[in-house]
Amino acid sequence: MQLTDLLMNEGLAQHGGPKTVTSTFSWPLYDDTEVEAVAAVVRSGAWGNPDCAGLVAQFEQEFAAYCGSKYAVSCVNGSVSLRLALIACGVKPGDEVIVPPYTFIATASTVVEANCVPVFVDIDPDTYNLDPRAIEAAITERTRAIIPVHFGGQACDMDAILDIARRHNLRVIEDAAHAHGAEYKGKKLGTWGNVGSFSFQSSKNLTAGEGGIVVTDDDELYALMNSLRNVGRIEGGQWYDHYNPGCNYRITQMQAVLLSAQLQRLEEQTLRRDENGRYLNELLTPIDGITPLTRGHGETLHCYHLYIFKYDKSHFNGLPKNEFVERLAAEGVPCFRGYPHPLYRQPLFQQKNFMCYALPESVDYSQVLCPVAERACAEEAVWILQHAMLGTRQDMEAFAEAIRKVQRLS
Template structure:
């Protein structure tokens, strides 16, 4: 069994910041540490404003609702993602339109997006799957041409870059998750980024019981909610952000080591990462294995102590809520997606967090499991 580093990782920095919060009279979202973290993370990703919340699912809802998306609207999303990408669209009363992903990038296919646009289409929401990024140039060009909003579900891409510009700074707004398995975590948490000040204000008001700056805390301008991130979470995330660059550098270096050790072994087609992606968070190592060997391969990799998952059991539209017709959706032809369901897998980023010898052992175990 290969001993990989554990996750999440914390050290004295988290402890010190948590102690700072615990010694203060405000452990909740009104502690200045929360606003400070929002500013720091927004600046890190290249956006003007950050509105944090309790998780990366409600931040998707805040983003969609804040952008004015609701009943009567359609939002084009990739057919492959975690359920929140689609369920958030459903929860704001709009209809998700599922489109195919490209053959090897694991990301939304721009031609498929173009073909899916209908009279009710209001937005395209890309997911940057696994840490690499969707074809933002093409997707934004389509949105511009057809007058659609471009939104990013950037839950996987803290620190990723497309031509030197960070994920989450391309569309009108973007949503990130800080759930326990993400590359930056406080156990739970999320944030929406935008450079649109009015949108940021709407989302903040909604996440803070419909309050507005300049009024008493008992003036509520809409039926909002309490989605505020606590200061305890912000303390942990502050420390996690400080460590992120080093961890991305480690994973990037280890991916090169992995490839070197993997050598010319055949059987797996690894995720095709566009040249424009000059920095990858390496949230997931993604691959496809032809000839029906995927499940046995994943079991053998797991047996070696490496976290390996045989992909989602169905496309998003295969979830009972959509397949039953209970939640309306529109499904475009998705031949690539259907093929991925049978042959794709992911390896968790812990596999790229060890030292050189560990990374080589991981690569050898992967080769042996093919």
């Protein structure tokens, strides 16, 4: 009996057949380095960070150096880091901020928190990042900033975005929550715009369970973000004097040492994800109905927080995307269907649940339509999760075989 016949007789794992992928993929990865670092902080009794100094400042310096930035300011999470960046960049109530509809809610909800108006602009079908042509068309006299999201670790077209920003005098805040270690034209993501914002939430490529950070080369932006995360205090000022309307957004010493230890692993992990992503592209491209998001748009190092491919059910006997993902997951591939709908369809925006925030009454998201994002959510986008991209070449081959198996047996 031929190998193909044997595979056909195996049956889908979802229906009791053997799994195609037998590896397990753990996250986070750690050893005694992290355990002993945290234990040392616990024994010291100095758990907090009232002065934004010590181990926290040490990690901030390490992360800034890794990114190639002058400054880094840590905070409690990646949502707050975006909010700090927006406020520091000087947006005022009613200002418009351009954001993509294919991203986590915080990219847009922090704009609302800053009393500004999120303007949703469609994504490029090849990368699922903001389409620069759509950005240009969406700019009005009220536009003040652009938040490009390096979604899944894929670099946005920063040359085009920065050119638009320069011509229209706009601030650029990079949402690099997925992009630790990734590069555009040899330079780290997060360092191209006025500010770069990162998350250290538990799923992220660099994690302490929670946390966030902003990086910048701008002295004034640094000073203001540093103040805002520390209850409005300023460097050199008295501890009980508060100059800006900030809150306590500080991280702890335990988070700092975890992040310092994890940072030592990041470059090697990023290189491995990039290599596996390139190989998986080679394996999946020949499969009818499977199209990896394209490279060659300026990214020189892709960190694959998500490996995303486009699915065409017409090559899988009409199998709906959600059922395809269920079958693929049953085969042992750590995968997810992605967002079920674009951000502007969230109840927050459809019902205008803006509470005390100063969005004009004229703002109406019920008529917003971004066709590429709609298609990605409903029909196309399938995600393989970042920890799976730390596997072996044999694991990548197994992922591809799992897709072929689902296709054969659909």
